[in-house]
Amino acid sequence: MPIVQIDMLEGRSTEQKRELAKKITEVIVETAKCQPDAVTIVIREAAKQHISKAGVLMLDK
Amino acid sequence: MPIVQIDMLEGRSTEQKRELAKKITEVIVETAKCQPDAVTIVIREAAKQHISKAGVLMLDK
Amino acid sequence: MPIVQIDMLEGRSTEQKRELAKKITEVIVETAKCQPDAVTIVIREAAKQHISKAGVLMLDK
Amino acid sequence: MPIVQIDMLEGRSTEQKRELAKKITEVIVETAKCQPDAVTIVIREAAKQHISKAGVLMLDK
Amino acid sequence: MPIVQIDMLEGRSTEQKRELAKKITEVIVETAKCQPDAVTIVIREAAKQHISKAGVLMLDK
Amino acid sequence: MPIVQIDMLEGRSTEQKRELAKKITEVIVETAKCQPDAVTIVIREAAKQHISKAGVLMLDK
Numbered sequence: 001m002p003i004v005q006i007d008m009l010e011g012r013s014t015e016q017k018r019e020l021a022k023k024i025t026e027v028i029v030e031t032a033k034c035q036p037d038a039v040t041i042v043i044r045e046a047a048k049q050h051i052s053k054a055g056v057l058m059l060d061k
Numbered sequence: 062m063p064i065v066q067i068d069m070l071e072g073r074s075t076e077q078k079r080e081l082a083k084k085i086t087e088v089i090v091e092t093a094k095c096q097p098d099a100v101t102i103v104i105r106e107a108a109k110q111h112i113s114k115a116g117v118l119m120l121d122k
Numbered sequence: 123m124p125i126v127q128i129d130m131l132e133g134r135s136t137e138q139k140r141e142l143a144k145k146i147t148e149v150i151v152e153t154a155k156c157q158p159d160a161v162t163i164v165i166r167e168a169a170k171q172h173i174s175k176a177g178v179l180m181l182d183k
Numbered sequence: 184m185p186i187v188q189i190d191m192l193e194g195r196s197t198e199q200k201r202e203l204a205k206k207i208t209e210v211i212v213e214t215a216k217c218q219p220d221a222v223t224i225v226i227r228e229a230a231k232q233h234i235s236k237a238g239v240l241m242l243d244k
Numbered sequence: 245m246p247i248v249q250i251d252m253l254e255g256r257s258t259e260q261k262r263e264l265a266k267k268i269t270e271v272i273v274e275t276a277k278c279q280p281d282a283v284t285i286v287i288r289e290a291a292k293q294h295i296s297k298a299g300v301l302m303l304d305k
Numbered sequence: 306m307p308i309v310q311i312d313m314l315e316g317r318s319t320e321q322k323r324e325l326a327k328k329i330t331e332v333i334v335e336t337a338k339c340q341p342d343a344v345t346i347v348i349r350e351a352a353k354q355h356i357s358k359a360g361v362l363m364l365d366k
Contacts, residue, residue, distance in 0.1 A: 001191050001234050001241070003247055003284060005312075007066075007103050008185035008215060014354045016214055018362055023210040025360030031202045032195055036359040040247060040284060042312050043355040049075045050104040051184050054097040055086030057079055058184070062173050062180070063130035064186055064223060068310075068347050070123050073154055080153045088145040092138055093130060101186060101223060110319045111348040112123055115341040116330030118323055119123070125308055125345060127251075129188075129225050136293045140301055147299030158298040162308060162345060164251050165294040171197045172226040176219040177208030179201055190249075190286050232258045233287040237280040238269030240262055245356050245363070246313035253306050256337055263336045271328040275321055276313060295306055302306070 002028055003040050009058060010045035017043055063089055064101050070119060071106035078104055124150055125162050131180060132167035139165055185211055186223050192241060193228035200226055246272055247284050253302060254289035261287055307333055308345050314363060315350035322348055 004024060012020075025039045048059035065085060073081075086100045109120035126146060134142075147161045170181035187207060195203075208222045231242035248268060256264075269283045292303035309329060317325075330344045353364035 001229075001236070001284065001286075003190045003286065005188040005190075006185055006211075007188075008217075012215055014362075014364065016216075017354050018365065019214045020210065021357030021362055022360045023214065024207055025357065027203065027206040027210060028189075029360075031199055031206060032191060033199075034191075039357075039359065040245065041357040042245075042247065042351055044105070044349070044351070045355070046103055046105070046184075049078050050106070052082030052086065052100075052102040053184070054100065055083045055090075057075075057082055059075065060079065062168075062175070062223065062225075063128055064225065066127040066129075067150075068123070068125045068127075069154060069156075077153055077155075081149065084149040084153065085146055088142065088149060089128075092141045092145065093134055094138075095130075101184065103184075103186065105349070107123075107347055107349070110322050111350070113326030113330065113344075113346040114123070115344065116327045116334075118319075118326055120319065121323065123345065123347075125347065136301075136303065139293050140304065143296030143301055144299045147296065151299075161296075161298065162306065163296040164290055164308065166227070166288070166290070167294070168225055168227070171200050172228070174204030174208065174222075174224040176222065177205045177212075179197075179204055181197065182201065227288070229286055229288070232261050233289070235265030235269065235283075235285040237283065238266045238273075240258075240265055242258065243262065245351075245358070246311055249310040249312075250333075251306070251308045251310075252337060252339075260336055260338075264332065267332040267336065268329055271325065271332060272311075275324045275328060276317055277321075278313075290306075297306070 001038055002032060005042050007044045007046060010047055062099055063093060067104045068107060071108055123160055124154060128165045129168060132169055184221055185215060189226045190229060193230055245282055246276060249286050251288045251290060254291055306343055307337060311348045312351060315352055
């Protein structure tokens with residue numbers, strides 16, 4: 001604990017994911033006062049046809 | 062908010078996903094009384110070896 | 123399968139949840155061409171301090 | 184999108200949750216290059232008997 | 245990793261949750277060949293009005 | 306119900322997934338006292354660049 005699940009559009013680089021993992025963990029350790037190795041982050045990428053906002057697929061925006 | 066996550070077997074067409082997104086959003090807007098752009102839907106497709114019912118993989122059904 | 127998880131602000135009535143379950147299941151059965159009893163829906167209610175949009179808690183909006 | 188779900192032990196203050204939402208959104212906007220209002224965060228608190236590490240409930244640690 | 249999330253009807257005892265955590269972790273360690281402390285389990289309990297099967301709330305079954 | 310979601314590193318064989326599904330369902334049926342066909346398990350595999358522990362991608366460990 002804490003477990004962080006991030007669902008986002010596919011397309012970010014591995015370097016961006018590295019940064020996300022590092023900085024989000026830092027924020028959680030500082031703010032929620034827990035140990036770094038307590039924090040697990042899972043990133044799930046989704047294609048544009050698998051995400052919708054206001055009933056419209058991102059594919060169609 | 063609301064966030065809707067749908068885990069389902071892979072294989073539906075983009076047109077089916079388009080319909081799912083549109084109609085589920087309409088139901089939520091009408092029933093839960095929220096704005097369309099408050100509704101985010103994420104569809105995650107799973108292969109048959111990644112889903113089980115009653116302890117048996119869909120692959121083996 | 124399909125499994126639908128809905129995270130939304132607390133405060134809707136049981137009748138609204140009854141409607142959401144019924145109508146979302148109907149949409150999925152019609153659109154994704156599956157059996158009604160294949161559809162499981164989990165509704166998770168969240169307090170305003172547990173949801174943020176654009177970095178601001180719903181509590182503070 | 185992106186949607187962030189955080190499952191963590193109960194007990195943090197509203198102020199901590201406010202900080203988490205603000206700072207995690209900032210990290211995602213900066214790193215994943217998206218708009219602030221695209222970022223939704225859901226925090227789910229769990230009691231100690233609802234989380235286990237290495238097979239042992241946090242309640243029993 | 246692995247992260248296990250269990251959504252189930254409320255009402256099980258702490259002893260049942262202790263058993264679930266212990267035995268599921270054992271199965272994963274044995275089968276997926278990972279270390280015990282790599283396995284995190286989150287149990288989320290849901291009220292009967294928050295779960296539906298075949299479009300009907302468990303509350304109404 | 307219960308719904309079990311397992312997020313784990315990619316790379317396990319179909320046979321391992323078959324075993325996981327079978328044995329986890331058995332544990333839940335025995336411990337949580339529910340029917341086998343009430344138990345749905347979804348396995349989501351993640352690449353090493355999509356999982357972090359203590360702020361470091363598994364890719365970089």
